[in-house]
Amino acid sequence: MVSFSKLAMAASLMASAVSASTAAASAYTDKLKDIKHIVFFMQENRAFDHYFGTMAGVRGFKDPNILLTDDKEIWYQPTASSDADYLLPWWLNEDPKYKESTECIIAGSNDWTPNHNSWNFGKINGWVTNNTAWSWGYLKRSDIPTHFSIVEGWTIGDMYQESVIGPTNPNRVTWVSGTININGSYPGDPEVNGGPYIENYETPGCETNGDIKYACYPLKWKTVAEYLEEQGISWFVYQDEDNFDDNPFAWFEQYQDADSGSALATKGVGYAGLEAFYEQAANGTLPQISWIIGPAELSEHPPYRPNDGAWLQQRVLDAITSSPLYNETALIVSYDETGGFGDHVPPVISPNGTVGEWSYDPEHPENFVPSGPGFRVPFYVVSPWTRGGKVFTEPSDHNSQLLFLEQWAKSIGKKFTVKEMNPWRRNHMSNLVNMFDFEHPILDIPAIANHSYPHIDAKGDYDGYSLCTEKYYPTLPFSRPPVPYGKQTKQAALWTEIGHKQVRGQLTEGRFLVFQRGSGVHRYAFAFNDKHKKLIYTSKYAHPENVDLELSDESQRFYVVQVGNEFSHNFYIKSASGYYLHYSGHFYKTQEEASIFTIAYDRQWGYLIMHEGQFLCTKTQSGVAGLCKDAQHFNIFSVSY
Incomplete structure (x- = not known):
């Protein structure tokens, strides 16, 4: 039994430690002003385990803290198949003859309901039965070498989650505004402000389910770019006209109705092109804050190929690391959601009933569910202060990028608060500052696995994915790799590379x-x-x-x-x-x-x-x-x- 005096002494020492830590944190946060340029770059539809489950030194297939569901480790997903009761994670390219076809494989659905079904009220046992058996498939270094080499050059976050257990639009909206207005809490009445934005709906008006109205569009609440504009912080969205409809600012009424030549119109929803970003990076004229929206074919969204997306990542990386601005730039790479691919880590979710987080499901009102945060997605930061192949372990989601931006703005005397973000996310998701080591910047650039230029057609359009789908998936059912029902061992299924990563963060x-x-x-x-x-x-x-x-x-x-x-x-x-x-x-x-x-x-x-x-x-x-x-x-x- 612990004595009261010992507890009091511990509390006193802890208070002193916290006080000293707070002072150190303040000084450390001030160093954020060493960053002069932040580049936000979001790709599409890949889960953490799907890309990096086999990587050494991350929370992957060697995880010792495994969730048990019905006395089974989460690795064993029920199948409802007569060939095997359970399916372990499996390498999609175990048979090398499928290596080309899996580049354009579609595994499952990323929509609100299928992903909530995969979550299954915290059991996380619906990846196969409520999505597909290919949802439980993964890639290795040999399949995505560029991704691996980028991560190992800088720092990866292995507890970074999608913000919404759902598809692209809700997650990208959170990325730039901090909310989807779940339950009408933040910022308010959906019929007035828009939302709750749980699906990829872009038709004016509201969806209805009986008396329930949801996905009201367009959205009308404030975005982070508007806060930047008010503070006089320069910003720009770089996109081509082929942007896969991935620019979340375009789903807000204030951008749709913005006058030609206005800041919101020219900076937020114009089409300056990615070449403008590359040119400005090269000549040192990037704004303080940039968003990159890639073209559909390079987005990595199935059936678009990971290695075409790798070329785009390398192009962006090369532009930044060869820029005179590199030693004062942070490139933040993330993925909007899982794309129906599976991940084994239970989402870090707020307590049942938390305001602005939980609601009766608009699509299935009999269920009371969280909006998120959802499953883990790939996330890494490229900068001189994140070099060294480290792993950042704090619970994070797309709100974390906004929280980081707030901290950075404060360090340069331009304080603002994204008021639309609900309190639970603000108080619990990491602000990413611990990811950076400002005391020991490293300016050299590691070797990156080069990737060839994506295939283009006679018109100069990217067509690698279409060649892949036409060759391998001309008709339904898709000719995907055979599922290894009944042919797996746990040791082989959960194979992991040998190595280590230094840990950063709580x-x-x-x-x-x-x-x-x-x-x-x-x-x-x-x-x-x-x-x-x-x-x-x-x-x-x-x-x-x-x-x-x-x-x-x-x-x-x-x-x-x-x-x-x-x-x-x-x-x-x-x-x-x-x-x-x-x-x-x-x-x-x-x-x-x-x-x-x-x-x-x-x-x-x-x-x-x-x-x-x-x-x-x-x-x-x-x-x-x-x-x-x-x-x-x-x-x-x-x-x-």
């Missing part, structure tokens, strides 16, 4: 971790002594050319279990073999015998691991680890070995 579940400190010739890491069930530390010789030699020791591998919700900083710490750590340094088999540790993140110094006012540390006595009065900061690495 810690969350989902990874095997190495806790390491020191920057000299030797580094020190916690380890589990299996014989004595004790926490020890090991000294490893630094291998600058092969860090894997430092991080691959299985005894150093731990994982955490959050106590409370996904935003808690309190954790149980477990060895890779499943033993729980007690503050005494001993390990025990059951959670009841374990201690709860607070793990706090400092952007500059790393992680503190605390228990009742003391700090977990490597002690001076050789090989012994335990609690100390003096703080020791650790780097944390997410490892896959």
Whole structure:
């Protein structure tokens, strides 16, 4: 039993730590002004596991914190097939003869109802039965090498979610305004302001379901570009006339009715073209804020090919990294929604009934459901302050990009608040600032896997996807790879690359971790002594050319279990073999015998691991680890070995 005095002391120390952390955060946030240009670039319809489940060092197929549904791990999706009761994730190109055809494969639906059915009230067991068996398929590095090399050059977020459990338009609307006006809460009456915008509807008026009116269009609430305009912050939307109808500003009445030559008309819904972006990046004249809207054929939206989209990403990346502005630019790459592809991580959702988040489903009023956040999508940031192949672990969604923009604007003396964003998102989604290491910018550019120019037809139009669909999917049913019902092993299905990523941001579940400190010739890491069930530390010789030699020791591998919700900083710490750590340094088999540790993140110094006012540390006595009065900061690495 913990004494009152110990709790009081812990509270006092924690208050001091928080106070110091707040002061450091303020100073750190001021460094945001070093960024002079922010580029927002959103692609289409891919899930995190679908692209990066096999990547080393992320919350992928090696996740130790797996959801159980009906005593089955989430990997085992029910099939309703006579060939097998369950389907594990599967590599779409296991048979290489399908490598070309899967470039234009359509897996499932991204609409509101099919995706809520896949979510299935938190069971996450409907990817196969409520979408398709191909929804549970994934790609590897060999399939999307450019994507992998970009991510490994900079920093990926592995807890970044779509904002809405639904399709493109609602997610892109949130991206630029912070809301879809669910339940008429933010910003108000749908018949007056538009919404709740849950589908890709662009017909004036409201959809109806009995007495329910929803998807009222056009939308009429304020967008972030209007806040920028009021603050005198320069901005522009770069798009060609072929923009796949992906520019969310165009769905708002104020842009539709804007006078020719006005800021909203010329900056928000004009067609200057992507070439204008490339030219301005090259000559150093980009505005402070840019949005890039790509053409349909390069969007990666099935059946559009990932590798055609990779070429566009590389084109944008090259324009920025070769620009005289690169050392003051942040390129934020995201995907609007999953496209019907599956992901295994339960969405970080608000408590049932949260205002502005939950409502009776307009399409199925018998159900009371959340609008989001939804499933994870790929997300990464390219800048000198995100170099190094790291992983950012804070719960985030498209609102996070707006929150980051608010923080940045504040740092340059142009404070604004997107009032349309509901309080729960504002208070719980990351503002992404911890993703950046402003103390250690790296200006060199890593090697990127080059991708060939997309195929074009005689008119100069991109036609790679049409050649693919005409060759492989001329008629229904689609000639997709055969589903490996009854032919899978868990080990093969959940294959993951070997390697690691350094962790940034507040810690969350989902990874095997190495806790390491020191920057000299030797580094020190916690380890589990299996014989004595004790926490020890090991000294490893630094291998600058092969860090894997430092991080691959299985005894150093731990994982955490959050106590409370996904935003808690309190954790149980477990060895890779499943033993729980007690503050005494001993390990025990059951959670009841374990201690709860607070793990706090400092952007500059790393992680503190605390228990009742003391700090977990490597002690001076050789090989012994335990609690100390003096703080020791650790780097944390997410490892896959």
